[in-house]
Structure formats: structure tokens, C-alpha cells
Amino acid sequence: MTDRSGANSGSDTESTREAGSAREAGRTYQVRTYGCQMNVHDSERLAGLLEAAGYRRAEPGADADVVVFNTCAVRENADNKLYGNLSHLAPRKQADPRMQIAVGGCLAQKDRDAVLRRAPWVDVVFGTHNIGSLPTLLERARHNRTAQVEIAESLQEFPSTLPATRESAYAAWVSISVGCNNTCTFCIVPSLRGKELDRRPEDILAEVRSLVDQGVLEITLLGQNVNAYGVSFADSGVPRDRGAFAALLRECGRIDGLERVRFTSPHPAEFTDDVIEAMAQTPNVCPALHMPLQSGSDRILRAMRRSYRAEKYLGILDRVRQAMP
Numbered sequence: 001m002t003d004r005s006g007a008n009s010g011s012d013t014e015s016t017r018e019a020g021s022a023r024e025a026g027r028t029y030q031v032r033t034y035g036c037q038m039n040v041h042d043s044e045r046l047a048g049l050l051e052a053a054g055y056r057r058a059e060p061g062a063d064a065d066v067v068v069f070n071t072c073a074v075r076e077n078a079d080n081k082l083y084g085n086l087s088h089l090a091p092r093k094q095a096d097p098r099m100q101i102a103v104g105g106c107l108a109q110k111d112r113d114a115v116l117r118r119a120p121w122v123d124v125v126f127g128t129h130n131i132g133s134l135p136t137l138l139e140r141a142r143h144n145r146t147a148q149v150e151i152a153e154s155l156q157e158f159p160s161t162l163p164a165t166r167e168s169a170y171a172a173w174v175s176i177s178v179g180c181n182n183t184c185t186f187c188i189v190p191s192l193r194g195k196e197l198d199r200r201p202e203d204i205l206a207e208v209r210s211l212v213d214q215g216v217l218e219i220t221l222l223g224q225n226v227n228a229y230g231v232s233f234a235d236s237g238v239p240r241d242r243g244a245f246a247a248l249l250r251e252c253g254r255i256d257g258l259e260r261v262r263f264t265s266p267h268p269a270e271f272t273d274d275v276i277e278a279m280a281q282t283p284n285v286c287p288a289l290h291m292p293l294q295s296g297s298d299r300i301l302r303a304m305r306r307s308y309r310a311e312k313y314l315g316i317l318d319r320v321r322q323a324m325p
Contacts, residue, residue, distance in 0.1 A: 029055040030064035034081065035072025037264060038222055039105060041159065041173040042131055043070045046104070048163030053135040057165070063092065066100045066138060071107035073188055082107060086119040093121045100124065100138055104131060109192045112151050120147075127151040128193055132162050155179075158199055158234070160207060171218040172211045176204050176248065180224040181231065182267070185305045189224055196225065197234040201244065205251055208258065218260035221248070227266040227275055246274040253282035261285045265292060269307040271316050280323040287324040291316070 029050045033043040046068055047057065058064035067089060072078040086101065093099050102124035103115050109127035116122055123141040126133055129152035137148045160175045179194040180187075208219055223229060230244025241247075252261045261284050266275075268291060279285050291313075295301050298309045 027055050027065040028058040028062070029066040029068065030058045031068045031070060032085070033070045034078045035070075035074065035106065037173060037220065038175065038178075038224065039070050039072060040167075041175050041222055042105070042128075043068075044164045044166050044173070045159045045162040046070060046131055046134055047165035049132065049135055051165050052163045063099075065098065066102065068102045068104065068134070071103060071105035073106035073110045073192060079107060083118055086122065090119075090121050100141065102126065102134060102138060104128075104134065106189070106192045109151060110188070113149055116147055116149065123147055125149040125151070129153070129155045131159055132157060154194060155197060155234075158197075160199065160203075170216055171220070172216045173222050174204060174207055174211070174219045175199070175222045176226065176229050177223040181228070182225060182307070183305055185303065193224060196223075196228060196232045198229050198232055198244070200233065200235050200238055201248055201251065204248065205255070208252060209255055212255060212257045217258070218262070219252070219258065221252075221261065221263040223263075223265075225265075225267045225270060226263050227272075228270045242272070243274055246272070246278040249275070249278040249282055249285050253284050258284055262288060264290050267291075268293075268313045268316060273319065276316075276319055276323050279320075289320060 029047070031043045031046050031050075033039050050066070050068075051057070055066065069082055069085070071082050082103070086103075089099075089101060093101060100123040101119075101121065103119075103122055104124075104126045106128055108115060108125050109129075111118075112125065112127075115125045124134070124137045124147065126137055127150070130150060133150055133156075137150055141148045155178060158175070158178065166172055177196055177198040179196040180190045181196045182190065204221075211219060227245045229248065230241040232240070249261065249263075252258060261282070266289070271291065279287065293310075293313055294304060294306055296310050301309055
């Protein structure tokens, strides 16, 4: 990790859970989220980390002491939106040096030190692999009076293991994997989120049961390529299992009190018949499918390096409709 002076310092993820609880009492925060559902999931973790460190969520319309941007790098307008909003905050930051601004997520992972070059009033830059470091980085930036940049090159811990402050009392995002093994020519996500790493099934199911105990009725299973689940478990002791996603859907169906199960986003190349059967035979799995085609032209799909063609995609839809008319 570097600060503006270029000095290096280590990261202590455990200390983020306890960072400055007494010192942060009374300070307020706001998390602004751009991009996909995975970012929404991660933002709930960022909020949970800050509240565990003693921050309070700012009231709607109120100026927060700490503003955190969880960014997207997929679309150019997200880039423009971030730097436009950072410029909007610059006068406030100049008027109140105690205010802090943090930038995380995919754009931070991509731009790194460039964030500070374009917006030198930013206090903290962190990436997709180390969101648990945020409270410590804020405290360090305040103590050292210099910006902190920490970009990890690989996942330090699954975000799902971090505290969460959820937006909904009855619906929850549950990440089953991070990263992606595809090499689509138009997509930057694998270079920013890394190769696919899957959580252990028992860890996912334990999280779901805990959520149901808290009153959650609906979960959405998340992954960059959610139905590839099982190809690359982070725990080397868990063997590769191509049927793991269908099995996970069925296990979710056995959890009492869980009324609805959704998932996003599946990839056509990985959409197997056992998943269709699990959807049809598991009552609480919603008969809804959000599966990107990207293009109806085989020539374009080939150029995009999508590992399926239009005929395969349409065949999946036919089998889904037959199983769930």
C-alpha cells in the first residue's frame, strides 16, 4: 500500500473490524454505488464495516462526514460520472478538511494512483479484492494526513464473510463466487475481479439459513458467471463439481422459511439441463431467467469471443419453456 509520499505500509484486515470504534462515534457515512448487483452486495458490506467501526449512516439529504464511491468500470459513462461527482465534492472537502472521500470498486482497481492524479482531494483508494480494509485506511489517512492507496492483486477474503448493513429486511444478495474465467473481448471484469473463485456450498447455505432466521424471505444468488459455480472452489479441498449449481438450488429449496430463490447472471455456455430440472422441481426457485444474449449474430458472438452461438441460446430457452410452461 502507498500513500501520497510513496511510503509503503502493510494491511491488517482483522483490525478493520475494530478500527477506531470510539474515535468514529458520531461520524456519518454515505455509500454511493455504481454498476452491477455484485457492487450492491459489496456496498452492503462496506456499510456494515463502517457501522461496525462506529460510523452512522447519514440521513437522506444530509452531508456525510465520509463519502464512499463503489465504482464500475464496464461503461465509460460510469467513469465520467465518478469524476464529475468527485469534482462536485471538491469545494466541500476544501471547506471541511475533516470530511473524507474514498473510492473503491472496479474503477479504483483499474485506475489505482490515477484516481489521485485526477482528484487529489480523495483520501482513500481501495480495490475489489480488499474492501475489508476500508475502515483502517480511513483512520490511517486521517492520522497521517495523507491519502492512502491500497490495491490488492488477489482476493484477501470473500466479501460475504464481512459484516453487512442490508438495504432490505426481506430480500438479500448472496454471493456464491467472485471473478470470471471467460475472456470476452468487450469485458474488463475478469482483469479487475480476477479468476473465478467459488465459496464452499456449506458456507453459502449457512449464510442463507442465517438470513432466513433474521426474517429474509427472498435471496438472489450472485456470480459474474453464476451457473459456472463449482469449477474452481477457493478451498482446494473441495473437488471440482459441474453439478454444484443445480445441487445448490435444490439445497436452497430445503430451507424452511425461504420463499423465493433467484440467481444472476447465468452464462449460456454453462447453462446445463440439470439446472433447468432443478429450477422446475424446486418450488421456491423463481421461474424467471435473466440470461444475456449479447448478439443474435453468430459472427458478432464469435468476434466477442462468446463461447456459444444463437442456436444454442434459443435451444436453452425452448427447454426452459418446456420444463416451466
